[in-house]
Amino acid sequence: xxxxxxxxxxxxxxxxxxxxxxxxxxxxxxxxxxxxxxxxxxxxxxxxxxxxxxxxxxxxxxxxxxxxxxxxxxxxxxxxxxxxxxxxxxxxxxxxxxxxxxxxxxxxxxxxxxxxxxxxxxxxxxxxxxxxxxxxxxxxxxxxxxxxxxxxxxxxxxxxxxxxxxxxxxxxxxxxxxxxxxxxxxxxxxxxxxxxxxxxxxxxxxx
Amino acid sequence: xxxxxxxxxxxxxxxxxxxxxxxxxxxxxxxxxxxxxxxxxxxxxxxxxxxxxxxxxxxxxxxxxxxxxxxxxxxxxxxxxxxxxxxxxxxxxxxxxxxxxxxxxxxxxxxxxxxxxxxxxxxxxxxxxxxxxxxxxxxxxxxxxxxxxxxxxxxxxxxxxxxxxxxxxxxxxxxxxxxxxxxxxxxxxxxxxxxxxxxxxxxxxxxxxxxxxxxxxxxxxxxxxxxxxxxxxxxxxxxxxxxxxxxxxxxxxxxxxxxxxxxxxxxxxxxxxxxxxxxxxxxxxxxxxxxxxxxxxxxxxxxxxxxxxxxxxxxxxxx
Numbered sequence: 386x387x388x389x390x391x392x393x394x395x396x397x398x399x400x401x402x403x404x405x406x407x408x409x410x411x412x413x414x415x416x417x418x419x420x421x422x423x424x425x426x427x428x429x430x431x432x433x434x435x436x437x438x439x440x441x442x443x444x445x446x447x448x449x450x451x452x453x454x455x456x457x458x459x460x461x462x463x464x465x466x467x468x469x470x471x472x473x474x475x476x477x478x479x480x481x482x483x484x485x486x487x488x489x490x491x492x493x494x495x496x497x498x499x500x501x502x503x504x505x506x507x508x509x510x511x512x513x514x515x516x517x518x519x520x521x522x523x524x525x526x527x528x529x530x531x532x533x534x535x536x537x538x539x540x541x542x543x544x545x546x547x548x549x550x551x552x553x554x555x556x557x558x559x560x561x562x563x564x565x566x567x568x569x570x571x572x573x574x575x576x577x578x579x580x581x582x583x584x585x586x587x588x589x590x591x592x
Numbered sequence: 593x594x595x596x597x598x599x600x601x602x603x604x605x606x607x608x609x610x611x612x613x614x615x616x617x618x619x620x621x622x623x624x625x626x627x628x629x630x631x632x633x634x635x636x637x638x639x640x641x642x643x644x645x646x647x648x649x650x651x652x653x654x655x656x657x658x659x660x661x662x663x664x665x666x667x668x669x670x671x672x673x674x675x676x677x678x679x680x681x682x683x684x685x686x687x688x689x690x691x692x693x694x695x696x697x698x699x700x701x702x703x704x705x706x707x708x709x710x711x712x713x714x715x716x717x718x719x720x721x722x723x724x725x726x727x728x729x730x731x732x733x734x735x736x737x738x739x740x741x742x743x744x745x746x747x748x749x750x751x752x753x754x755x756x757x758x759x760x761x762x763x764x765x766x767x768x769x770x771x772x773x774x775x776x777x778x779x780x781x782x783x784x785x786x787x788x789x790x791x792x793x794x795x796x797x798x799x800x801x802x803x804x805x806x807x808x809x810x811x812x813x814x815x816x817x818x819x820x821x822x823x824x825x826x827x828x829x830x831x832x833x834x835x836x837x838x839x840x841x842x843x844x845x846x847x848x849x850x851x852x853x854x855x856x857x858x859x860x861x862x863x864x865x866x867x868x869x870x871x872x873x874x875x876x877x878x879x880x881x882x883x884x885x886x887x888x889x890x891x892x893x894x895x896x897x898x899x900x901x902x903x904x905x906x907x908x909x910x911x
Binding site for chain 2: 398407461475479543
């Protein structure tokens with residue numbers, strides 16, 4: 386019996402079917418691919434493309450998109466710093482469950498603060514958290530402005546918008562960094578291919 | 593050219609990468625021998641193909657079935673998470689987010705955002721791999737088996753037996769045990785009424801995600817209030833929420849007292865303990881009710897087989 390956080394008198398229930406058995410069934414290893422970057426940097430696009438690439442190779446993945454989760458699990462959270470932290474914490478915990486289930490879990494959210502991303506990293510065994518940094522310049526992201534948010538932020542209609550009046554702390558030790566080449570953004574399929582190669586080289590695409 | 597540091601893989605340019613067009617297609621499932629088969633599909637109306645994938649090591653997977661252009665180029669505002677239509681503006685990943693190389697200022701489409709709860713300015717991002725694709729890969733349908741009942745009624749035991757029985761049939765399951773989730777996602781919640789509700793809400797939302805991923809998700813938690821269980825039911829498409837009521841008398845549960853909690857509750861050392869000084873509202877319309885009388889208990893294996901038969905009958909053990 387243990388007390389954890391605010392939960393007293395809880396136990397840990399073990400089960401005979403564990404991660405190893407599930408991974409054998411799926412012929413892959415569960416992990417978390419954490420895609421971070423400014424709004425408009427292409428995180429969701431990469432997540433989707435990566436999911437498709439993995440599916441085409443017979444691998445089960447699932448995308449946890451920051452916006453999509455804010456429609457459900459995280460709909461009671463706003464964008465104040467403490468809510469962003471809680472948002473990321475919850476996504477990290479859910480990603481951990483998905484990785485434990487044997488899935489390749491692709492988390493796609495701005496996740497601007499290093500401390501919060503590091504906390505998620507700490508939830509998983511070291512090699513199973515793969516941080517992918519969409520290192521695209523603010524000018525590119527703002528030029529795209531797919532949701533019109535940069536415009537609203539510049540007009541002062543949104544406060545605390547990452548990149549405009551809230552910081553983005555670039556990862557110091559990400560596993561994969563994706564950048565423009567000579568001012569041109571690589572195709573999503575190319576970037577996804579890099580992530581797939583990485584996963585393959587690290588043994589995640591086999592049991 | 594790729595620069596690789598100890599931990600970072602920096603994409604500087606990959607002229608050797610060439611995802612050329614291809615034409616053939618076939619279906620893919622787990623558990624069958626895999627062949628290298630190139631794939632072509634429509635991605636939001638842009639015809640792109642993938643070259644043959646890197647050398648395949650798996651001996652378990654069948655060739656891939658090309659994804660329908662109709663699915664990936666759909667413009668209907670359908671929910672990513674289930675088959676109900678959601679009224680959320682969504683991004684279809686085309687235009688500047690397509691497979692084309694883009695330069696700055698290529699994309700001028702602005703998507704309409706919405707507010708859900710406390711989250712403002714969000715959109716729904718739809719992906720080309722959908723629930724049906726994952727279900728086909730797994731050979732099953734995602735759903736939520738929600739096991740409810742008093743402490744000591746055998747929920748966790750049934751969950752494990754069910755998991756074992758389904759795994760033996762080659763099905764992918766995952767257990768969300770109330771206690772286990774309180775070690776992680778829900779570690780910030782207590783047992784006060786509002787926190788119990790939030791505990792159940794979050795587990796319901798996570799179970800929904802697992803079901804959408806194609807997993808047979810087994811949620812095992814007391815979940816004493818009907819309103820909270822019904823709210824979880826409402827998150828899922830009809831039929832995909834399978835409520836299993838462990839109908840075991842309090843007397844039997846208390847005699848078992850596997851965690852010593854009834855003893856503590858009777859001694860007044862735990863307040864608000866379900867069944868002692870907090871209510872349990874039994875389901876009125878559960879899909880499965882497992883009745884256990886005093887002195888007469890079915891084995892967990894037999895109880896699990898009852899649930900598995902139900903799943904089989906309803907078609908969840910096939911795509």
